[in-house]
Amino acid sequence: MDTPATPQEPGAFLRRLPTGERLPLPADSVTAWDTFPFEGDFRVKRLRPPVLPEPDRAGEGGPEECRTCLKPVTQALWADDHWRLDEVGTESRLPAVVMLQPRGHHDLSDLPAERAAELGPLLQRVERAVLALDGVARVHVNRWGDGAAHLHFWLLARPAGLVQLRGSFLPVWEELLPPVPEEERREAHRRIAAALAADGGTAHALTR
Ligand SMILES: [Zn+2]
Known part of the structure; x- marks a missing residue:
């Protein structure tokens, strides 16, 4: 890279x-x-x-030591030929927290032009899919990149009505709220994956 x-x-x-x-x-x-x-x-x-x-950040040495590249794409919630959407961790304290990543081992500055051109429409698709869940007022898109070299965007759903959670402290509040019940979390993932797959790609969340 x-x-x-x-x-x-x-x-x-x-x-x-x-x-x-x-x-x-x-x-x-x-x-x-x-x-x-x-x-x-x-x-x-x-x-x-x-x-x-x-x-070095995680995966700085290349795809052979990158957790994203080593994770089978079938473990993503949704994927197409060039992008994948993954769950974050094993629990959630918001209606949804998901991660959009290219399948190739790139950071933002070296993302191929074809992938960069797909990014805007794809972010819109993911935001719409998360907004369509029950009780979501806003989807915050975050890209920090201090932990891992493989480009990853966090998308966090801010619960409707919780105006106290508006803005840049949402990731901190996410650490403090009670966990979402596991079946509710999985159902949100299935709905997001199905919404994305309606416009292309494969909803892996629906097949496990
Ligand atoms: Zn990678």
């Missing part, structure tokens, strides 16, 4: 930071947001020194 190397030495941004010190917590910072999941007194952690060069 041909992705730009991370810097080897701290640049101006890092040299400017008060490494080792505790940053101040402004009164109007995130802890004051209506959507912040916690209450009480907070302080910011001390800023750790940078780690350069950064450690």
